[in-house]
Amino acid sequence: xxxxxxxxxxxITETGRQVTLMCHQxxxxxxxxxxxxDLGHGLRLIYYSAAADITDKGEVPDGYVVSRSKTENxxxxxESATRSQTSVYFCASSPAWGGYNEQFFGPGTRxxxx
Amino acid sequence: xxxxTQLDSQVPVFEEAPVELRCNYSSSVSVYLFWYVQYPNQGLxxxxxxxxxxxxxxxxxxxxxxxxxxxxxxxxxxxxxxxxDTAEYxxxxxxxxNNDMRFGAGTRxxxxx
Numbered sequence: 001x002x003x004x005x006x007x008x009x010x011x012i013t014e015t016g017r018q019v020t021l022m023c024h025q026x027x028x029x030x031x032x033x034x035x036x037x038d039l040g041h042g043l044r045l046i047y048y049s050a051a052a053d054i055t056d057k058g059e060v061p062d063g064y065v066v067s068r069s070k071t072e073n074x075x076x077x078x079e080s081a082t083r084s085q086t087s088v089y090f091c092a093s094s095p096a097w098g099g100y101n102e103q104f105f106g107p108g109t110r111x112x113x114x
Numbered sequence: 115x116x117x118x119t120q121l122d123s124q125v126p127v128f129e130e131a132p133v134e135l136r137c138n139y140s141s142s143v144s145v146y147l148f149w150y151v152q153y154p155n156q157g158l159x160x161x162x163x164x165x166x167x168x169x170x171x172x173x174x175x176x177x178x179x180x181x182x183x184x185x186x187x188x189x190x191x192x193x194x195x196x197x198x199d200t201a202e203y204x205x206x207x208x209x210x211x212n213n214d215m216r217f218g219a220g221t222r223x224x225x226x227x
Binding site: 004031035040041042043044045048058059090092094099100101102103105106107108 | 118120123145146148150155156157158159160163165204208209210211212213214215216217218219220
């Protein structure tokens with residue numbers, strides 16, 4: 001089925017380890033986004049991408065790395081995980097530039113850093 | 115940058131009662147406004163959005179919201195809620211000159227029988 005998928009859905013890791021969260025969309029949307037969701041903060045933008053090989057920082061980018069070699073994939077890497085990165089991570093996509101565009105969200109990845 | 119305040123973190127309500135979830139925003143330019151809903155263990159999905167025109171916006175599942183520019187508000191309402199409306203609701207704002215969407219902290223709506 002078409003849509004946006006994330007993997008894994010749940011991940012437990014240890015402090016200092018590298019972990020990559022995957023995001024895949026089948027709509028060929030230009031824009032993709034990574035958010036983290038924390039109690040009391042709602043969703044905060046980590047990184048976004050306007051197209052393949054074009055990425056930019058969001059509100060809370062420190063400690064994260066992204067890449068986008070193909071339009072449909074937008075992996076998020078925590079190079080050295082910390083406990084403060086325990087969160088639920090959502091990937092989203094949008095068809096075009098413009099704040100009027102709806103964003104379509106994946107089901108989320110719940111990450112626990114011990 | 116724009117910001118969003120959702121005034122209630124939790125709203126309990128009985129089934130078939132009306133509900134209003136409050137949202138205020140701050141921005142120095144014109145904005146677009148959104149309400150998203152998140153059911154347990156799922157991603158967010160769009161309920162409704164205000165882009166321009168009529169200030170009363172109707173969305174899915176019987177929800178509606180009213181844009182009030184003078185009060186910088188975009189409150190969400192439903193005249194009669196169902197158990198199935200139990201979810202987390204997020205208000206979001208984006209400015210007309212960029213693609214940066216900011217979300218509120220969310221309001222957990224619990225509908226009781």
